[in-house]
Amino acid sequence: ETGVTQTPRHLVMGMTNKKSLKCEQHLGHNAMYWYKQSAKKPLELMFVYNFKEQTENNSVPSRFSPECPNSSHLFLHLHTLQPEDSALYLCASSQGPRTSGSYEQYFGPGTRLTVT
Amino acid sequence: ELKVEQNPLFLSMQEGKNYTIYCNYSTTSDRLYWYRQDPGKSLESLFVLLSNGAVKQEGRLMASLDTKARLSTLHITAAVHDLSATYFCAVDFMDSNYQLIWGAGTKLIIKP
Numbered sequence: 001e002t003g004v005t006q007t008p009r010h011l012v013m014g015m016t017n018k019k020s021l022k023c024e025q026h027l028g029h030n031a032m033y034w035y036k037q038s039a040k041k042p043l044e045l046m047f048v049y050n051f052k053e054q055t056e057n058n059s060v061p062s063r064f065s066p067e068c069p070n071s072s073h074l075f076l077h078l079h080t081l082q083p084e085d086s087a088l089y090l091c092a093s094s095q096g097p098r099t100s101g102s103y104e105q106y107f108g109p110g111t112r113l114t115v116t
Numbered sequence: 117e118l119k120v121e122q123n124p125l126f127l128s129m130q131e132g133k134n135y136t137i138y139c140n141y142s143t144t145s146d147r148l149y150w151y152r153q154d155p156g157k158s159l160e161s162l163f164v165l166l167s168n169g170a171v172k173q174e175g176r177l178m179a180s181l182d183t184k185a186r187l188s189t190l191h192i193t194a195a196v197h198d199l200s201a202t203y204f205c206a207v208d209f210m211d212s213n214y215q216l217i218w219g220a221g222t223k224l225i226i227k228p
Contacts, residue, residue, distance in 0.1 A: 033215075042220045043204070055213065090158060102166055103208045104149055105216055107159045 002026055006091050006108035013081065014116055021076040021111050023091030031096035032074040033105065034066060038087040049074060050096040081115045088112055118142055120207050122219035129195055130227055137190040137222045139205035148188045149216065150179050151204045159204065163190075195226045 004025045013019050025032060034046040048056035049068040063085075065077040074091055092105040119142040129135055139148065150162040163172045165181035165188060172179050176199065178191045188205055202223045206216035 043218045045215065045218075048215060056215065088156075092159075102147055102149075102164050103216065104161055104164050105159075105206075106161065110158045112156075 004091060004093055004106050004108035006089075006111055008111060009109060010112045010114075012114045012116060013078070015081060015083070017081075018077070018079040020078065021089055021091075021113075023074040023076075023108055025072055025074075025091075025093035025106070025108075027093055027106060029093040029095055029106070030071050031094045031103075032068060032071070033092040033094075034074065034076050035090040035092065036087050037090060037110075043090075047076075078113075081113075083115050086113055086115045118207075118209050118212050118217045120205060120217050120219040122203075122205055122222050124222060125220055126223045126225075128225045128227065129192075131196055132194050134194065135192050137192075137203055137205075137224070139188040139190070139207075139219055141186050141188075141207045141217070143186070143209060143211070144183070145186075145207045145209050146181075146183045147208050148181050149206045149208075150188070150190055151206065153202045153204065153221070155201075162203075192224075197226050197228055200224055200226045 007022045031050045036044045045058050046060045047066040052068050063080050067075040088110045090110045091108040094103045094105040121140045123138050148165045151159040152162050153159045163179040168183040170181045176193045181188045202221045204221045205219045208216050
């Protein structure tokens with residue numbers, strides 16, 4: 001595997017279900033991100049992890065719960081979601097702020113989530 | 117407030133024409149990124165601009181950065197249908213802990 005991978009690619013879940021999204025980066029980066037992209041809305045940053053520590057939580061509802069066990073893996077645990085949570089969820093990785101160079105983010109293919 | 121503004125947000129143009137997408141940002145930074153997103157797909161990095169006056173070109177796309185004007189441009193030369201996509205610019209600011217602040221995206225449609 002190369003780059004940033006995400007599973008599953010598509011997910012349909014009911015409002016009472018619990019599911020998890022998985023992201024893995026093979027780039028040696030130390031920062032990982034979850035974004036939400038809804039139709040006709042700007043890209044929304046949800047969570048940032050840098051060296052496994054959560055550094056940002058942009059007022060995301062508690063029904064979304066991130067987990068970062070190491071610098072290569074990032075999970076987004078989902079429970080009791082609402083239909084308005086249907087969106088494309090993108091994972092990205094980059095070098096973090098304690099390193100030099102650019103902070104270009106590399107994106108995974110995304111998980112298309114539909115909440116019914 | 118850290119802001120990144122793109123214009124236009126929507127652009128429909130004919131093949132063979134030239135056009136420019138603009139990206140303005142609110143405060144000092146010398147690092148700007150351009151991404152492309154095809155419908156239903158993820159974001160793909162196009163250009164990384166890391167200094168004032170930086171210019172990068174790939175095929176029919178050319179990006180430049182003027183840090184004094186806080187402005188980047190993405191110029192399309194002799195557009196072809198395959199360039200139809202949404203283009204995003206993003207900036208990292210020291211005040212944002214180097215997280216990327218994103219523009220709203222420019223949806224580009226190129227008609228044959």
